[in-house]
Amino acid sequence: MYASNDKELNLLDKSSLEFAKKELAPGREENDHFPFGPFFGHVVDKAFELDFFHIFLPEDLGGVGHGIRALCIVLNNICREDSSLGGIMFTNAFAQSLMLEAGATEVLKQISDKAGSAGEFLIACPVLSDPARSPMGLSADRNGENYKLSGKIDYVVLGGMAGHALLPAAIPGEDGYSWFLVDLSDPAVIKSDVVFSHGMHACPAVDIELKGVLADLVGSAGEGNLYFRKAASVMQVAAAAMAAGVMKGSLEEALDYCRQRRQGGRMIKDWSELQMLLSNMAVQTEVAQMLVSRACMAIADKEKDWETRAGAAALHIVSSAADVVSDGIQSMGGVGYMKDFGQEKRFRDTAHIQALLGFLPLKKLDFIRKLL
């Protein structure tokens, strides 16, 4: 995506891309073997040292305070090579964003101040779900100043590695649902093994069972859906930036391959059917980059109807990404399907990105219902 003339953003653009090429690309296949191989903790630690997880958090809360545009630039570059780290960044940034919407700044500052490692800093969250849409698995009972959470919740991203989790729960007698911050080191938190998933293997999730775990209410009771919608309206563009990055990576690898490979004694790049396929990929990829940049601008400038524009951009990008990454494999034939290249991982990761923040068809319906 485009960093424009902002020197700071340009620097971030270059450094995050260099990080992706040097730290992520070489170990992509090995890192993707998790949970059957080692976790790429050293890469996550390095990202923490470089403040990649602090980008979205305001400066007064211990963050870098660059906002959505910077977050999208970094996610875009990271996901060109390996979306797993992008998924970790996104999950943490979404949790932070939701807590900011709920006004839970003190808690965020405390976590930030105390954290000496990525694990202590990161906040887990079930970011593939929109809690308002499905039956609530957790209930919160008042316990003096606090609450006690009980029940089960599926696919809590980073649940196995983060210090805290931001979880939705229903308070008996209250309408709607609320968000709670839980200390994941509490012995009453029972975590499953890492859920084996389609893609983003190194962005691990667990199913969690809580048996009367002490939890802090985040924001006001019953306002969970409001906070989620506000955070999601911005963060859906971050998800789109991830998809745009994956598309870019897929296009780059496809072009590299097609410039070298021969078929029938000729370069395959000379065959017009393949050119057409690559052209469709390139057009969608460039459009995605432009849309993310434009959506970020609309959000940053609080333009009139920015939510509609950002929503349309995000839906377009995550929908078109599936075709691009599929063609990314197709352009390389059999080798595109193999783990020796990055295309097959991008194909899998895209399905995860599409599922971020809830069912894709429901996100489309939400979008049009606002206009109807």
Add this chain to the structure above:
Amino acid sequence: MVSRKQIKTYLQREPKFDDIMCSLRATGRQAKGIIGETKKVVAIARRFNEEFTSSYAYELDRKMHQDPDHLAWEVVKKANEWGFYTMFIPKMFGGKGYAIASLSPFLEEIGSVCASIANLIGVHYLGFVGLATSWNMRLMDMICREVVNGEKTGNPCLMSFAMTEPDAGTDSQNVEFMDTGSLACQAKKVEGGYVVNGTKIFISCGHLSTWHILFAYTDLQKASENMVMLAVKTGTKGFSFGKKEKKMGQKASVASELVFKDCFVPDDMVLLDRSQIAGLSRTPREVTEMILAAIWAASRVGVAAFGTGAARGAFEQALRFASSTEVDGKLLINHEWCQAMLAEMYKNVAVGRIAYNEGNYANGMDGAFKLLNLKPIYYLSKYTPVSVFDRIMKPLCGLSFTTWISRKIAFDFMGDAEVDRTDGWGSLAKFTATDMGIRNARMAMEIMGAAGVRHDERAEKILRDSKLYQIYEGTNQINRVNLFKRLVARACPGSRCFSEDNI
């Protein structure tokens, strides 16, 4: 209104009636017994799924993630116990002799639950098709009987199809590319046989197979005129297995590298070479093209069945999820948008199935298995006891005359229109059904949301598996051009396919 002559003339116009009405032509001409056989094999496949595939497929896939080098012998042995490797081998070679057309619905059934297990059974028949299209009756009889013996003894004997090369995927599949491409597997004629040097890659089930139907070339500059088909047995000196590919999906169906270093293959293991086709009226290049066309006509219909299976599996998983998951206070299946998506998915399965059935009808009437589908031969084969067949066919297959007359029928008596029709429908069925597979897999993921990405919810595996169908047996892009070449281009004077004119 129209005379007989006029009818003939009008039906010869494009699109030719015979090309667009394969199923209608087959009505009445096809033996009714095939319907009963198809019902039976579908029932067998469903029982196999119920007793084995459904419970083991996901455990197997997880095992393959953990240990990519695992060879799924346990599946091969199970399929061997169930008699699947001889099921579609003609009775004249000792097999059970189910109609080849019933293989597709069988593969759809198994493939709807697990693509890998479907491949571990189905790919053996790709090897068989390669063997059969050489029309070397002696070797067909010998190898098929080893497969039958492997079933009796509990030692599975599978056939692989060894064509693709490291720098020559498509180059080996089309005569137009063979001479200018990068083929490198060379067979050098020496006294008493051939010496083979070269490497084959992406060979499905190579490590699990006993026999390998190998394609090599005596002259790499003119490969299309100098193709040699060889039967190479595992353990042959100079032949070894290389790496196993690490794939995104279909993990248990190993994609093998086969390495040939000064591998001597004796004359009696030569399925077909130039000397064996010298008496035919077709040129060597034409014979090569006809062999490839016959292989793809049959095998691509099989891949279409796999793709249809994937589309169906995705539909079934999405339906299961939608029937049991509440969203916005009601079951997903009661949301109109979801009903529309599920209906679209149902349609996609149906379209895939119609496509592979049309391909099968074309093959049954005009393709490599035409003779077996002729009613007298079909019923003779169906009701003649195996012991009688053995007494008659075994000696007959050993006669060089039998091979000669078979090739005469397969190459000289087969018309170009039949080749166009069967090969064209193979391509059409392949890219149609496999596109349906990936489309449905993606729709299932969309309907299932967060649950879709979980391995234990089963839909994600179908998405990974189904992508490969769009690639192997010729990418869907190549198949589209092949359809144009076979069924469209002849009506467009001046059109060229797979040539420099297309750049």
